[in-house]
Amino acid sequence: MTSFGEELLAVYDNVHARLLARLDGLTDDEYLWEPVPGGWSLRPGADGVPRAEKTEPDPVPAPFTSIAWRMWHIGVECLDVYVKLAFDKFPVGVGGWPGEAAVWPGTAAEAIAELDGDFARFRARISGLDDAALAHGCGPLTEEIHVFTYLGLMFRAVDEITHHGAEIALLRDLYRHRAAVSAT
Template sequence: MTDTGPVTRDVLQTFEDVRSRLFARVEGLTDAEYLWEPVPDCMTLRADGDGVFRADPRSDPEPVPAPVTTIGWRIWHIGADCLRGYGRFFTGEAPTDVHIWPGAAKEGIEKLAEDWALFIAQVESLGDERLLQPMGELGGPFGHESYLLLALHALDEVAHHGAEIGVLRDLYLHGYVSEG
């Protein structure tokens, strides 16, 4: 086992603080909340002809202002797009179809927990020495950046989008439900 060291421990503790806050906020989340569209034309999770749910892809370039997204889309973004997607910097392999995601709240939260645990294990496995070094070839165009910077970027993503999930949930729970 890798001796994590103080930097890795602090990063992991901060991730745990953010994780516990986010998972407390989605406790009891209903399917209606998960896919609630507070404004028209939200980015969300949609079932295809085979009943498989997929996250709406982002536009390139992204429109201004950026589209509003559902709680389900944000949970997907944190889990698959960010945490699982960043796994390529540890393994060199891009995940397969990251747009596939559960269309129900309970399963979406469970999938987020799996992606979270995998990312944390990948960061923890580095230890301080490797965490502070450049990613190298696995990092592609970001190879000159450290794994610490990758972890901090992921932390920024999950904290930022986790807070947005909290706001969307508050709006829903306080009765701001649009008529469509």
């Protein structure tokens, strides 16, 4: 008999595989493409190291974001921060937010590899929990990440990956068809 946790991990693995399949062949130009002026992307800081643009709190409405930014968001703001807050018990408010100043790869190939590693690290931590442990409290993690159990955290991860993965897929479609759109 399959446990609830195993079924949820199967969904997580499926979402992961679908996103990686949609990232296949991603070029650096497409990765950093900014279809809307004034949006957020990945930019080198004063030290030359690429970081995602971000302000707290998010402006309303939030700026349009590039594929690079969305990949960073899934990898750092979601999966990496979830591990730090829920498993490593990173103390929020001490030393800043755990995703702050996170370095993110400036090339598509390196970003895909980094994102894949973030998927694996989160999966390794969540897969170590049985169904009873999934029901245990892990939060609320922050005011923004308002989940109370590891199960809720897993649902949030799947939701974020699905939501932003769909946006990435749409941006790839728009990039591929941009010449036809601008010709009309």
